[in-house]
Amino acid sequence: MKASAWLRGTVDLVLTVVFILVAISGIALYQAPPGRVADAIGWTFLGATKDTWETVHTYLGFVMIGLVAIHLVVGFNSMIVMLRSAFKKSRVKVAGSLVLIGLVLVGGYFAFAALTAEEETTYETTSSEGTSVTTVDNTTIEITGSMLKSLTLEQLAKMYDVDPQKLVEILKADYNIEAQPTQLLETIEINNELDREQFKEILAEAIAKAKQEGG
Known part of the structure; x- marks a missing residue:
């Protein structure tokens, strides 16, 4: 297919820009925390959330497929000529x-x-x-080591749609654990001298109870 230099240059330029954006979105998704943790801690990269980067990466991926196809069609004859010439030499x-x-x-x-x-x-x-507990409303509550290191009590409560203060009250009343909503889970664990596996079970049970009592 014969194409003008303008068309070739435009396709190459747009393809280069899209490639750069795909690379940036790929880096963002590689660095993003797994699962719902990204939403819970309000993670962003260059001001955009994980969901936004996933959308951008997906759509730009399809755009790149189209651009590469156009690039191959436009330059197919030239590619064949260059390969034949190189093969002869x-x-x-x-x-x-x-x-x-x-x-x-x-x-x-x-x-x-x-x-x-x-x-x-x-x-x-x-x-x-991790420790998993399934409540009466069939919601599975899973507490992992990475969550203890990265989430506050308030962020964990928001993940499972329960009131942070209610969770604080349950931890104090049922398990004699002192905690504040803004404290990191790992800090609560250390301050109360708790065993990690035991603390995971306590958190899962406390969240389940908070959900049963209506948040």
Whole structure:
């Protein structure tokens, strides 16, 4: 397909801009806390929430697919001509380039597979280290070690739609635990000299009770 230099330049420029934005959104999602933790702690990256970055990354991904397709159609003939010319001049270099591209693709696949496996292992480890309680309204309450390190009592209460002050009262009345809504969960654990696994169970039970009593 013959195309003007203006069209080629425009496609390349837009593709470059979209690539940069996709890279930025990918970095944002890589750094984002898992699951509902991002919403609970009000996490943002460059002023945007995790949900916003997920939307941006998804839509820009589709835009990039379209732009790459246009880029290939517009430059297909030129690509074939250049490959034929290069092949005539040096078949060894062309073959080496193809092998190098293949190695990069294979290496990328294994790197992605390793990263995915690592994320799954981390998730399974986190889940196994967590404490889960299912309340009468079928809401599963899960407390993990990462939540203790990153959430305040108030943020945890908001995650499960209960009143933070009510949770403070239950912890004091039922478990003799002194706590303030703005305190980090790990700080409450340390200040009250609690065993971590026991504290996870207490928090799950306290949240379940708060939900049963109407928040």
